[in-house]
Amino acid sequence: MDINLMIDITPLLVEAAWVTVDISARALFFGFFIASALVALRTSRIPPVRWLARAYISVVRGTPYFVQLLLIFYGGPAIGLRLDPFTCGVVVGAFNIGAYMSEAMRGAIESVDSGQNEASRSLGFGRLATLQHIIMPQAAPLMIRSIGVLAIILVKNSSLVSIISVVELTYQAQRLIGSTYKPLEVFMLSALMYIVIIYAVMGIVEFLYRRATRYTFL
Amino acid sequence: MEFDFSPVIDYWPTLLQGVGVTLLIGVAVAVFSVIGGQIVAVITLYTRKVVNWPLRFFIWLFMTTPLLLQLYFLYFGIGEWILIPAIVVGVLGLGFHYMAYNADIFIATIKSVSSGQYEASRSLGFGHLRTLLYIIVPQAFYRALPQLSNNMIIMVKDISVLSAIGIGEMVYASQYAISVTFRPFEFYITIAAIYYLINLMMEAGQTWIERRAAYRS
Amino acid sequence: MTQTTETPMVELKGVKKRFGDLEVLKGIDLSVDRGKIISIIGPSGSGKSTLLRSVNNLEVIDEGTILLDGVQVNRPDLKGLAYEKHINHIRQNMGMVFQHFNLFPHLSTLDNVTLAPRKLKGMKASDARALGMELLERVGLADKAQVYPSALSGGQKQRVAIARALAMRPKVMLFDEATSALDPELVEEVNLVMKGLAEEHMTMLIVTHEMTFARDVSDWAMFMDGGVVVEANTPEHLFSHPDQERTQHFLRKHLGAQA
Numbered sequence: 169m170d171i172n173l174m175i176d177i178t179p180l181l182v183e184a185a186w187v188t189v190d191i192s193a194r195a196l197f198f199g200f201f202i203a204s205a206l207v208a209l210r211t212s213r214i215p216p217v218r219w220l221a222r223a224y225i226s227v228v229r230g231t232p233y234f235v236q237l238l239l240i241f242y243g244g245p246a247i248g249l250r251l252d253p254f255t256c257g258v259v260v261g262a263f264n265i266g267a268y269m270s271e272a273m274r275g276a277i278e279s280v281d282s283g284q285n286e287a288s289r290s291l292g293f294g295r296l297a298t299l300q301h302i303i304m305p306q307a308a309p310l311m312i313r314s315i316g317v318l319a320i321i322l323v324k325n326s327s328l329v330s331i332i333s334v335v336e337l338t339y340q341a342q343r344l345i346g347s348t349y350k351p352l353e354v355f356m357l358s359a360l361m362y363i364v365i366i367y368a369v370m371g372i373v374e375f376l377y378r379r380a381t382r383y384t385f386l
Numbered sequence: 387m388e389f390d391f392s393p394v395i396d397y398w399p400t401l402l403q404g405v406g407v408t409l410l411i412g413v414a415v416a417v418f419s420v421i422g423g424q425i426v427a428v429i430t431l432y433t434r435k436v437v438n439w440p441l442r443f444f445i446w447l448f449m450t451t452p453l454l455l456q457l458y459f460l461y462f463g464i465g466e467w468i469l470i471p472a473i474v475v476g477v478l479g480l481g482f483h484y485m486a487y488n489a490d491i492f493i494a495t496i497k498s499v500s501s502g503q504y505e506a507s508r509s510l511g512f513g514h515l516r517t518l519l520y521i522i523v524p525q526a527f528y529r530a531l532p533q534l535s536n537n538m539i540i541m542v543k544d545i546s547v548l549s550a551i552g553i554g555e556m557v558y559a560s561q562y563a564i565s566v567t568f569r570p571f572e573f574y575i576t577i578a579a580i581y582y583l584i585n586l587m588m589e590a591g592q593t594w595i596e597r598r599a600a601y602r603s
Numbered sequence: 604m605t606q607t608t609e610t611p612m613v614e615l616k617g618v619k620k621r622f623g624d625l626e627v628l629k630g631i632d633l634s635v636d637r638g639k640i641i642s643i644i645g646p647s648g649s650g651k652s653t654l655l656r657s658v659n660n661l662e663v664i665d666e667g668t669i670l671l672d673g674v675q676v677n678r679p680d681l682k683g684l685a686y687e688k689h690i691n692h693i694r695q696n697m698g699m700v701f702q703h704f705n706l707f708p709h710l711s712t713l714d715n716v717t718l719a720p721r722k723l724k725g726m727k728a729s730d731a732r733a734l735g736m737e738l739l740e741r742v743g744l745a746d747k748a749q750v751y752p753s754a755l756s757g758g759q760k761q762r763v764a765i766a767r768a769l770a771m772r773p774k775v776m777l778f779d780e781a782t783s784a785l786d787p788e789l790v791e792e793v794n795l796v797m798k799g800l801a802e803e804h805m806t807m808l809i810v811t812h813e814m815t816f817a818r819d820v821s822d823w824a825m826f827m828d829g830g831v832v833v834e835a836n837t838p839e840h841l842f843s844h845p846d847q848e849r850t851q852h853f854l855r856k857h858l859g860a861q862a
Contacts, residue, residue, distance in 0.1 A: 230585035231578040232543035235557065239578060242564070243571030246389070327452035331550055342458045351463025359451045366450050506705035506764075509659050510719040510771065511695035513687050520718065524709045601751045602709045 174353050177344055184340035185361040191254065191336060192323045192365075195261030199322070200315075202266030207273050221270075228267035234328050236260050241332045257329035265322050272314035276307040308380040316373030320366050337361055393567035394576050397560065401573075404559030405580060411477060411555065412542045418481040419541070420534065423488025424527065428518060430489065431496055441489075448486035454547055456483060461551045476548040484541045491533045495526040531599045535592040542584060546577075556580065610673040612637045612775055612806045613658060618667035620653055627653045629830040630667070635775070635823075638804035642817035642838065645827035646853060651810045654827070655779050658808065659699050660690050671696060672774055695723060698768030702780040704760040706752040706767070712739065713748040716767045723771070738766040742796050758789030762796055775806040783812055794820075814858050818842045826850045 209221035228236070240249065241256045251259060280303050288298040330339035341358035345351045394401070426445070430438045448456065457479045461472065499522050507517040549558035560573045567573075613635040620628040627650045635641050643651045656662045658669055660676055669676040676693050678686060707715050716738055717731040726734070739745045742762035752760055761781055768776060778797065782790045794816050800807065801820050811817050817824060817838065824838040826845070834847045842858070845851050 227578075227582060230582045230589075232546040232581055234543075234546045234549075235574060235578050235581060238557065239571065239574035243574045246569075246571035324452040327454045328547065330454065338452060338455045338458070341455060342462070345458060345462045351459055355455070355459040355463060358455060359447065362451045362455070500705075502701060502703055502705040503707065505661055506699075506701060506707070509661065509694055509697070509699035510767070511691045511693075511723050512719070513691050516722065520722065521707055525707070528709050601753045603753070 170350055170353055173348060173350055174357055177348070177354065178357065180344070181337065181340055181357055181361055184335060184337045185358075185365065187254075187334065187336040188323065188326050188338075188362075189365060191257045191261065191329065191334065192319070192326045194258045195265060195326070196319050196322055198258065198262035199265040199269055202262055203269035203273055206266060206270035207277070210270070210274065225267045225270060228264055229271075233260070233264050233325050234331070236264055237328055237332065253329065253332045253334045256332060257326065257334050261322060261326065261329075264325070265318055268318055268321075269315060272318060273307075273311055276311035276314060277303055279310055280306045305380075309377055312373060312376045312380055316369065316377075319369050319373070323362070323365055323369065389572055390569060391572050391576075393563065393569045394572050397563040397567075397573075400559050400563060401556065401576065401580075404554060404556035407553070407559070408542075408545050408555040409584075411473075411480070411545050411548065411553070412538075414477050415480045415484060415541060415545075416538050418477070419484035419488050420538075422481065422485040424492050424523065426485060426489040427492030427496060427526075428523065430493060432518070445486040445489050448483050449490065453480070453483050453544055454550060457547070457551055472552050476551060476553045480541065480544060480548065483544075484537055487537050488530075488534060491530045491537070492526055495529040496522060498529060499525045525603065528599045528603045532592075532596050535588075535595055539585060539588045539592065542588065543581060546581070609637060611635055611670070612639075612672055613808065614668075614670040615654075615658070616668045616670075618654070618657060618664050618669060620650075620657060620662060620664045627830050628657070628664070631832060633825070633832070635806060635808065638806055639823065640801055640805075640807045640809065640821045642821040642824045643808065643810045643827060644812070644814065644817060644824065644853075644857075645833075649827040650830040651827045652779055655777050655808060655810045659694060659697055659777055661699075691723075695719075695771050696774045698765075698771065698773035698776040700761070700764050700768055700776065700778045700781045702784050704752075704757070704764045704784075706755075706760050706764055708752050711749050711751055712744065712755070712763050715752065715763055716770050719767070720770050734770060735766075738769050739763070741769075741799070742766045743792075756789060757785045758792045761785065761793045765793075765796055765800075775808065776800065778807065778809045778811070780810055780812060782816075812857070814842065814854065826853065828853070 206221050206225060209217050210225075212218050212221070237256070237260045240260050241251065241253065244251060244256070277299075284302055284306065285298060288302040289295075293301065326336060327338035330336060330342065333339065337358055341354050344354045348354065426441055430441045430445070457475070460479045461475045464470065464475070503521055503525065504517055507521040508514075512520065545555050546557050548555055549561070552558060556577045560577060564570045564573050611634040613633070615631050615633040618628055618631040619626065629650075631650075631654060633641070643654065645651045653662055657664050658671075658676065660669075664677050667677075671693060674693065676690075678689055681689055707718070710718060713732070713735045716735040717726075720726040720734060721728065721731045736745055736748060739748055742765055744759060744762055744766070747755065747759065747763075752763070755763065765776075765781075781797070782793050785793065790813065794813070797807070797809070797816075798820055809817065809821065819838075821838050823835065824841040825835040826833045826841065826847070826849075828849055834841060834845060834850045836846075841850065842854065845854060
């Protein structure tokens with residue numbers, strides 16, 4: 169094993185890893201709002217709105233993220249959508265993970281006993297106030313866990329933006345394999361960086377989960 | 387903006403060939419990863435540490451790194467030493483990736499089969515291995531079916547990633563057509579539609595399988 | 604105990620079993636003759652279930668010997684594969700019925716019964732099927748042959764479990780609280796099947812909480828507490844005029860007005 173080479177390429181890979189983190193974090197951030205909107209739309213009183221939201225979720229979950237990425241990046245200009253690679257990665261990532269996240273959020277909300285809703289409404293709380301004060305605090309722990317799982321998927325999925333030449337971890341790894349002819353060394357280092365990122369996400373999720381369950385008995 | 391789907395129709399045979407390749411890879415990887423996952427899970431649970439620790443490590447490694455990185459390593463890395471066709475790299479890469487995920491599920495469901503089942507089988511006179519073969523593993527399989535079919539649905543979507551190492555599934559098959567017709571939007575939306583159809587069929591199949599498996603566990 | 608010159612079907616000599624520091628069987632002796640039925644009663648934690656499981660070697664005893672029809676069950680001298688082969692062979696001659704049935708959920712009722720004769724005795728599928736149907740008939744469930752266990756009631760499950768245990772034509776049947784997990788109204792159907800076996804002179808060891816059943820069906824009754832046999836006698840004697848104060852106390856609690 170070529171230790172010197174590994175030391176040499178580490179800065180390049182760290183820099184690329186930061187792009188991976190950056191793109192994933194932004195997609196997660198925007199994805200959360202998209203997911204919240206989808207949850208709201210799915211419980212709308214107007215049936216066509218509900219159907220539209222459901223259709224969107226179904227189509228996004230039913231097609232490959234990779235094809236979505238290619239469609240928007242290469243096909244986007246045909247519908248007047250010109251995005252630079254990085255922005256495209258963030259946007260497609262957010263709209264993709266948003267569909268999955270809305271299902272996770274809905275699942276967490278539905279896991280709260282329906283008696284809680286009835287009790288709150290009988291006290292005179294409105295729909296939104298019930299959601300905010302009664303349902304969400306109880307749904308939060310499960311929601312945090314499921315979003316955590318999705319965040320990890322998002323990090324792994326972000327490797328696909330290398331195809332539209334965003335210089336993130338997988339892109340850099342592929343280039344270094346080609347230029348150094350040391351696939352094992354490059355693979356080990358870049359794998360290690362993914363592992364560090366994923367464990368950091370798991371750590372954050374665990375921290376938030378503990379905070380969310382501090383006052384509840386689960 | 388205006389759409390023109392006539393190039394898609396012109397190149398329909400090419401695209402259809404891509405669909406065929408996608409489906410073939412899907413079946414091959416499904417069989418490989420389910421059977422392999424089961425074997426890996428049993429070996430992981432019932433052998434000494436020297437054997438099961440490396441296996442656990444590989445399951446973990448495959449689950450914590452992206453598929454594309456694994457494919458690049460296999461394709462450019464192993465390809466440095468031995469010449470293997472891309473299609474083999476693709477099927478093996480995707481196969482090992484999902485074998486790890488399936489093994490992870492099997493490990494959990496094998497553990498979830500109650501010790502009473504083991505005892506009942508042993509009390510009839512079955513040995514350890516036969517008890518695993520006839521009683522524990524089949525039950526674990528039925529219990530794993532919902533998550534297993536989920537994994538396979540996700541796997542089929544990942545076949546599109548194999549285009550990155552030049553395997554002629556739908557995306558790769560249409561790339562030449564795109565480069566000469568300059569109609570990426572139309573082609574990619576068609577590919578998405580085909581994937582969506584496959585996905586709908588697989589989800590229907592999943593519901594059917596789950597209903598049949600439910601009364602066996 | 605029951606006297607005869609024949610080899611006893613089951614014999615225990617000085618059986619001791621420890622779980623960590625806790626001695627759950629403190630030297631048990633027991634001899635069961637061919638065709639006899641022994642009931643073992645006692646409070647939970649008395650060691651009665653451990654005793655029964657030891658006969659089947661599901662618990663490995665620390666001291667003493669257990670014999671089945673003159674053949675030693677526990678063989679501390681055997682290791683590895685030799686031990687496996689020996690114990691699998693021994694177990695094929697014993698039928699065990701569990702509190703929680705432990706039917707195989709992935710197999711139909713009929714397959715639950717025929718699995719062991721097919722795979723262990725190499726019985727032909729058609730013969731196994733005939734045997735399975737005969738046994739299901741006997742427990743009154745022939746019409747449920749193709750059904751999966753999840754569709755059966757607790758009483759039905761236990762009857763299938765008895766049929767499954769009988770399929771290997773065992774020399775002795777071991778019942779480990781076979782009716783304890785059942786709803787009260789389902790107990791009788793299982794008891795009836797067990798009584799049927801008693802009439803056919805099947806040798807049986809029954810660990811039970813059902814005092815009335817134990818009194819009616821058994822030839823010999825044993826009261827265990829704290830890992831020892833406190834008292835053993837004919838059921839008439841043990842249930843009506845127990846000699847030991849601990850037995851009296853236990854029976855008063857469990858038989859209530861019946862005692």
